[in-house]
Amino acid sequence: MRSKSIKPLVLITLLSIFFGQKSFAELEVNNAWVRSAPPNSKVFSGYLRFKNVSANEITINKMKSNAFDQIEIHSSFIEDGISTMRKIDNLRISENSEMKLEPGGYHLMLMSPKKDIKEGNLVELIIYYEDEDRIKILRSDAVVLRNGYE
Numbered sequence: 001m002r003s004k005s006i007k008p009l010v011l012i013t014l015l016s017i018f019f020g021q022k023s024f025a026e027l028e029v030n031n032a033w034v035r036s037a038p039p040n041s042k043v044f045s046g047y048l049r050f051k052n053v054s055a056n057e058i059t060i061n062k063m064k065s066n067a068f069d070q071i072e073i074h075s076s077f078i079e080d081g082i083s084t085m086r087k088i089d090n091l092r093i094s095e096n097s098e099m100k101l102e103p104g105g106y107h108l109m110l111m112s113p114k115k116d117i118k119e120g121n122l123v124e125l126i127i128y129y130e131d132e133d134r135i136k137i138l139r140s141d142a143v144v145l146r147n148g149y150e
């Protein structure tokens, strides 16, 4: 029983080493993960770290996935003592800086899954961003985890 429960952890760790990181010149994606949810869930939340290693501001315009019909970027905030969230059109990342999408802050809302999303799965993320007025595409994989990397 004990050795059985260790194996998935080892697998997830290996997967995150191979798939959790992706870089394309000026933009890096690290620690991308999607929180697992009960079967038949229609909305999932996703988190990652963007690192802009260029000398220009980068704007994340939209995100897509082959596993979900729609991905929105949301910001979380407290309003009148109640935690709430709002869709934002884009995400600006200053030159040479990091932006964390994490629980309680900016996050991805991944909606209408096209297939079962289970712990240990990899979810493709396609990130459309603007760098010096050019639209570029970065692909990354997010691993489905219960509690993320922390």
Ligand SMILES: [Cu+2]
Pocket: 074, 075, 085, 086, 107, 108, 109
């Ligand atoms: Cu949200």
